[in-house]
Amino acid sequence: MKYNSTSKTIFLAATLGLALPALANKYDDIRGGGAPGTITEGTATYDVTGFDGGLDWRTSIVVPDGPAATDRLWASGWAYRLMGDTQESNFGAAPSTSDYTGNVATFTWSDVNGLGAFDASLVVELSQPNAGEAVITRTLTIENISDGSITIDVFNYEDFDINGSFGNDTAALTNDPDHITIIDGPDTGEYRAGGNTNFQVTAFQVLLLALEDAAVTDLDGSGLPFGPGDFTGAFQWSMVEIPLFGSYTVQTTNGFGALAPTPADPVLIDDVIWRDSFETSAPPVF
Numbered sequence: 001m002k003y004n005s006t007s008k009t010i011f012l013a014a015t016l017g018l019a020l021p022a023l024a025n026k027y028d029d030i031r032g033g034g035a036p037g038t039i040t041e042g043t044a045t046y047d048v049t050g051f052d053g054g055l056d057w058r059t060s061i062v063v064p065d066g067p068a069a070t071d072r073l074w075a076s077g078w079a080y081r082l083m084g085d086t087q088e089s090n091f092g093a094a095p096s097t098s099d100y101t102g103n104v105a106t107f108t109w110s111d112v113n114g115l116g117a118f119d120a121s122l123v124v125e126l127s128q129p130n131a132g133e134a135v136i137t138r139t140l141t142i143e144n145i146s147d148g149s150i151t152i153d154v155f156n157y158e159d160f161d162i163n164g165s166f167g168n169d170t171a172a173l174t175n176d177p178d179h180i181t182i183i184d185g186p187d188t189g190e191y192r193a194g195g196n197t198n199f200q201v202t203a204f205q206v207l208l209l210a211l212e213d214a215a216v217t218d219l220d221g222s223g224l225p226f227g228p229g230d231f232t233g234a235f236q237w238s239m240v241e242i243p244l245f246g247s248y249t250v251q252t253t254n255g256f257g258a259l260a261p262t263p264a265d266p267v268l269i270d271d272v273i274w275r276d277s278f279e280t281s282a283p284p285v286f
């Protein structure tokens with residue numbers, strides 16, 4: 001069955017008897033220069049078809065010779081919450097730049113949402129370890145551009161539609177809190193994070209709305225085992241203090257008809273040399 005985001009929402013709302021929610025984010029009006037695009041590896045194709053609302057980019061992963069021949073990744077995105085914020089925010093409706101070369105896509109955000117707090121970059125690498133498989137590795141870096149340390153929560157959100165259908169997915173916690181396995185018939189997906197604090201799984205679109213509403217959301221380790229239903233999941237890295245001139249990098253991996261490799265642990269870079277040289281060369285202002 002073919003559907004778009006509107007029809008998926010309407011279909012589910014009608015099925016569940018829900019009122020249609022208003023998807024909104026306080027930064028939805030900020031537009032970047034990034035564009036949709038495609039990367040490929042072997043017979044696998046990963047598409048970003050739109051930056052819908054910032055958090056849930058419209059994506060697809062298609063492997064014609066895999067366990068399911070049609071799209072198995074409906075949406076994918078990132079959110080954050082700086083210490084003191086009263087809700088999570090996405091990185092803006094579109095990144096500042098995008099590049100799609102071979103099997104690697106690179107996105108950058110310059111001064112996310114104009115806060116003067118951080119830049120961000122995301123590298124998405126597609127691989128095909130064996131015939132019919134697809135693996136996605138995402139590496140997100142937050143670079144502090146403020147004039148002091150920042151403390152941030154980072155969220156990764158994924159909407160797998162295993163076996164090419166949004167229904168009938170079941171999921172289990174393979175390792176707490178960083179490794180989730182999703183199954184529908186002959187097709188299997190894996191969703192993993194490195195060094196995250198917590199996870200949460202819900203049916204579409206409870207988690208998405210929680211990360212887009214006007215309230216603080218902390219993932220609570222609930223939702224598994226899941227299904228059968230329309231799986232969505234998220235990972236959270238909590239209260240990370242990034243020093244002046246420092247950066248923080250996190251990684252996730254997804255497997256489609258494939259085992260997802262172990263993601264790298266987070267990397268916190270404290271650029272002591274740069275900071276100290278700055279501090280010693282800049283006299284204090286009174």
Ligand SMILES: [Ca+2]
Nearest residue numbers: 162165167184
């Ligand atoms: Ca399914």
Ligand SMILES: [Ca+2]
Nearest residue numbers: 210215216217
């Ligand atoms: Ca929230």
Ligand SMILES: [Ca+2]
Nearest residue numbers: 160161230231
């Ligand atoms: Ca789903």
